[in-house]
Amino acid sequence: MTEKPFIDIRHAAKSYGALEVLKDISLQVQKGQIVAIIGPSGSGKSTLLRAINDLDPLTSGEVWLEDMLVNKPLSPRQYERHINQMRQQIGMVFQHFNLFPHLTVRGNITLAPKMLKKLSDAEANALAERQLAHVGMLDRIDYYPSQLSGGQKQRVAIARALAMEPKVMLFDEVTSALDPELVEEVNLAMKKLAEEHMTMIIVTHEMGFAQDVCDRVLFMDQGVVVEEGPPEVIFRAPKHERTRNFLRKHLQGNAQ
């Protein structure tokens, strides 16, 4: 099927001085598709993910969301307007949660919808309750982030991103700062999203999760996509030596 891609990354390149972090990466993601990005530390996974909402601007290349160019060259003033508009449609969840510590769970979730979508208090509250129920955190709505466990914080962070009703969700190793026993609750929240056909790009070190949830797996190393394909191919029959080496190290311990 040659459907028009939902997210289209064209010839993405990024350098820090002489260090080439991304080398001409192109990636198309269809609507509703769930893509995992795996690879060794420093391979450029986060950089690629953060280029999608222009948090780490590319040196060259284009990022399209549907028919909108995300990293459009504009004057600073116009760019600010444009990118804020784009980012409302691109949800992102971070490894370290980045919840706003001075706001309650409710405040964290309602801040952006109230400011940007001009929701009334009542509408915003209803939205917060709905999103929290979705991640099983409704009973913590009036807590402060510091009163939550890591897994709970991360679920709130997911709810906060979802409250803007984004078209796509980006996850950057959202379980790697968690104690092992808290990983599952966050994975469950993401699986639920997957069942609802949210378009997702997930950077992860958890091969089991990638295998269970994702439609496609990309293996990155040294700024290039070495290999990509459906999880059964990448995990069972990788073609490249580099992929095999990486997987050998990472599948130990959670042997299939």
Place this chain on the structure above:
Amino acid sequence: MDIDLILRVYPFFLKAALVTIQLSVLTVALGLLCGSLGAAARLSRSWGLRLIGATYVSVIRGTPALIQLFILYFGGPQIGIQLDAFEAGVIGLGVNIGAYMTETIRGAIVAVDKGQTEAARTLGLSRSETMRKVILPQAARLMIRPLGVNINAQIKGTALVAAISVVELTYTAQRYIGSTYKPFEMFLLAGAIYMVIIHVTGLGVSWLDRRARIT
């Protein structure tokens, strides 16, 4: 030690202390204003404003406050600035402490975790919305204690205006020495009153800090 003398003159010292408190309040208020503007300039995207902010801080912190006061009060009339001693004291010291507060406020803002800005920008908040709703509320809590240090220094710093004959606590002590020849008692009394003012202010700062602590 002449306790009787102290008991006789202390009401006059308390009256002078009111001037010291007035000076402190006004200079701190002006300092906070200058400090906020200074920090905004130092963190601005415009290099012109950043240069102005940096120059303000380095000039003020690089010269004695007493010299700044003298330039304003004694030198001012030469360039058409006519201020009475109290006004010169408030403006001179306020602008002075503002430079220190600039650095305090800027420091608190940059101390807020970068992830906070990223999270807010990712949701679609603009730079200024992020600053107002996410960064400043957290920075405000971080700056209470260091601003308390600035305020403490400023209260003691009001003694400088005695040099341009504002009748505040230190100047009053000097005047009474002129008539009583008891510098030990007079300065001791003035010092004790400063200590009370500073201690009470310190308690206020601690209280604010505790209240603002993120739960």
